[in-house]
Amino acid sequence: MKNKHIASKIYTTLVMLFLYLPIFVLIIFSFNEGKTTVWKGFSFKWYEELFRDDKIINALGNSLIIAVLASIFATVLGTAAAIGISNFKGKKKTVYTKCV
Secondary structure (H helix, E strand, O other), rough: OOHHHHHHHHHHHHHHHHHHHHHHHHHHHEEEEEOOOOOOOEEEEEHHHHHHHHHHHHHHHHHHHHHHHHHHHHHHHHHHHHHHHHHHOOOHHHHHHHHH
């Protein structure tokens, strides 16, 4: 039983490394001064270029607007659903709570 537990932890660790290690590598190399994977020094050069591009800033603004609207819509819809479900009575409430 203990071997299964250790094997499970090792497997989970390997999966997490497989998923997150590329992200960390991208973050580190996003600060590379050069364009290649050869490290040429720490720099904010690419971030400066990113925030100077009007199309990127416009896309960022649109994304933020959509995110805020989607959050508001989901909150209102979820709250209405929760209130509706909590107001169920009798068999309807029993059937719904047993199924979900």
